[in-house]
Amino acid sequence: MTQQDSTKIHSPTMQRATTTTGDWSDLIQSDRIHRTLYTDPAVFDEEMVKVFGGQSWAYLAHESQVPESNSFLSTRMGLRPVIVTRDKSGALHAVFNRCAHRAATVCREESGTAKSFQCPYHGWTFRNTGELVGVPWAHGYANLDKSKFGLTVVTRVASYRGFIFGTMNASAPKIEDWLGNAKPWLDYWIDRSPTSEVFVRSGAYRMGYRGNWKLAFDNAGDGYHPSFSHRSLLEMASRMGDAKDMSYFGKTPDDGPMKVYSLGNGHSVIDQRPVYDGPGSFWENQRPQPGREIFEESIRAQYGDDANRLLDLAIGAQINLSIFPNLLLIGNQIQVVEPMSVNRTQLTWHATAIGGVPESVNTMRMRSQEDFPAFGEPDDQANFEEAQRGLAAPEAEWIYMNRGIGVADWQSLDEKGVIVTAATDEIHMRGYYDEWQLRMRGQNQ
Numbered sequence: 485m486t487q488q489d490s491t492k493i494h495s496p497t498m499q500r501a502t503t504t505t506g507d508w509s510d511l512i513q514s515d516r517i518h519r520t521l522y523t524d525p526a527v528f529d530e531e532m533v534k535v536f537g538g539q540s541w542a543y544l545a546h547e548s549q550v551p552e553s554n555s556f557l558s559t560r561m562g563l564r565p566v567i568v569t570r571d572k573s574g575a576l577h578a579v580f581n582r583c584a585h586r587a588a589t590v591c592r593e594e595s596g597t598a599k600s601f602q603c604p605y606h607g608w609t610f611r612n613t614g615e616l617v618g619v620p621w622a623h624g625y626a627n628l629d630k631s632k633f634g635l636t637v638v639t640r641v642a643s644y645r646g647f648i649f650g651t652m653n654a655s656a657p658k659i660e661d662w663l664g665n666a667k668p669w670l671d672y673w674i675d676r677s678p679t680s681e682v683f684v685r686s687g688a689y690r691m692g693y694r695g696n697w698k699l700a701f702d703n704a705g706d707g708y709h710p711s712f713s714h715r716s717l718l719e720m721a722s723r724m725g726d727a728k729d730m731s732y733f734g735k736t737p738d739d740g741p742m743k744v745y746s747l748g749n750g751h752s753v754i755d756q757r758p759v760y761d762g763p764g765s766f767w768e769n770q771r772p773q774p775g776r777e778i779f780e781e782s783i784r785a786q787y788g789d790d791a792n793r794l795l796d797l798a799i800g801a802q803i804n805l806s807i808f809p810n811l812l813l814i815g816n817q818i819q820v821v822e823p824m825s826v827n828r829t830q831l832t833w834h835a836t837a838i839g840g841v842p843e844s845v846n847t848m849r850m851r852s853q854e855d856f857p858a859f860g861e862p863d864d865q866a867n868f869e870e871a872q873r874g875l876a877a878p879e880a881e882w883i884y885m886n887r888g889i890g891v892a893d894w895q896s897l898d899e900k901g902v903i904v905t906a907a908t909d910e911i912h913m914r915g916y917y918d919e920w921q922l923r924m925r926g927q928n929q
Contacts (some may be wrong), residue, residue, distance in 0.1 A: 493603075495556060508921050514914070515885060516885060517885065522698060522871075528925060535809050535924065537653075538560025538651075538810060538924060539922075540656075541649065542649060542650055543648070543810050544566065544578060544650045547643055549684050549825055550568055553573065553574045554570060554597045554599050555569070555572055555597050557594070558594050560822060561578075565580065567579050567590075569612040571613050577614065577641060579612075579635040580635055584616065585605075585606055585813075589603075598612055599612055601635075602794075615634045615635075619621060638650040639652045640823055641732060642658070643659075644667075644670070644864070647670070647681055665902050668804050677797075678840030679838075679840035683837040683838070689832070689834075690701075692829065695868035696826060696872060697822075699829070700864075701809070703867070704806045704814070705744060705752040705754055705804065705806050707744060707878050709905030737907045738907075740759065741758035742907055743758070743905065743906070744905050744912060749919055750808025752806050752915055753768075756802040758802075764792030764795060765796075766795075770852065773802030774853045775847075794845055797838065798848035799849075801815060808916050809916075814851055817853050818836060829868075831861070837850075841878070887909060888909030894906045894909060895911075
């Protein structure tokens with residue numbers, strides 16, 4: 485970097501919000517992003533409108549969380565309180581959890597079954613599809629047209645193999661097109677189940693941090709940080725043998741077999757599978773878990789030659805799939821990024837079970853899924869909070885995402901034209917900021 489470049493980078497002239505212009509090119513460059521994208525409340529407010537549902541598809545829920553007719557689940561799309569419902573015929577809907585009368589929430593339960601919702605404030609009643617059906621003492625309204633006072637409906641709701649997405653953008657691409665090159669990776673994750681059935685049926689693990697939501701997305705595709713951020717976890721794994729889960733991150737991951745794929749539309753994936761060798765290796769290289777030895781002994785005794793396959797299904801899929809803007813698949817878990825304010829975020833982890841396996845496999849999956857949120861995620865969230873604290877320095881304007889740019893022999897194209905590169909390349913950030921910029925500019929396609 486030249487002295488001239490250094491002077492330009494640390495100049496305070498960039499300290500402004502540009503949210504009203506619709507042009508983000510001065511805040512997002514090919515190798516860096518400006519700190520205000522993480523600290524400016526005006527940027528956050530615009531993201532909640534445009535990125536979380538206004539232009540993008542946003543992940544809402546898994547179908548197994550609304551398993552039958554008239555099921556519902558309370559969730560959020562950005563800051564919008566939303567109820568995902570099934571009607572009496574089982575069709576999916578999503579409506580704003582906001583009474584059309586005086587704005588109070590009409591549903592205050594996390595989940596359940598209901599044919600209708602009655603606002604506790606003034607008793608207005610709505611079908612679970614959103615239509616207003618009852619108003620107490622309606623004669624007090626001279627000309628009340630109930631058809632105009634239903635719950636606001638999420639414009640489009642679509643499910644891909646059980647994953648429910650919503651958008652307020654009537655002209656958004658089909659969900660399959662939105663997923664694009666992420667679709668085969670999501671298929672792999674789902675089809676690890678012998679019956680292609682995935683269930684979210686346990687309580688969620690919710691963790692909050694004092695930082696911007698994008699810090700979690702920055703980190704999800706980052707193969708650079710584990711050697712340092714998760715040092716205690718890696719040291720524990722190394723005591724159990726050099727090949728134990730995640731210890732490979734400590735061995736010059738630039739040159740290792742793991743790869744990052746930049747999938748387009750803001751999506752990316754880290755593929756850890758190349759460090760494993762054959763059936764049973766997922767299980768063999770996992771860190772210790774409660775009941776592991778007895779479980780393995782039982783599976784091998786009952787299932788013989790099929791034991792390695794079943795043992796591997798008790799362990800994570802060994803991919804980290806990031807689907808823009810708020811869905812992360814980590815191991816066997818669904819993690820949802822939930823913005824709360826410009827400097828406050830909740831991460832919700834959902835453990836999953838699968839069909840077509842002995843129930844003991846799903847029990848051991850739960851034991852495996854307790855591991856990283858307890859031992860690894862606190863490291864990440866400490867980093868997020870410290871990054872947000874560092875971002876309070878206005879004279880240090882830029883966050884860099886330049887690792888991998890121009891590095892010879894790192895990047896190649898696969899047969900689908902997807903960029904494949906080293907696990908420590910920061911291409912995942914560059915890719916999702918390309919998509920972020922499109923959405924914030926209001927581009928539909």
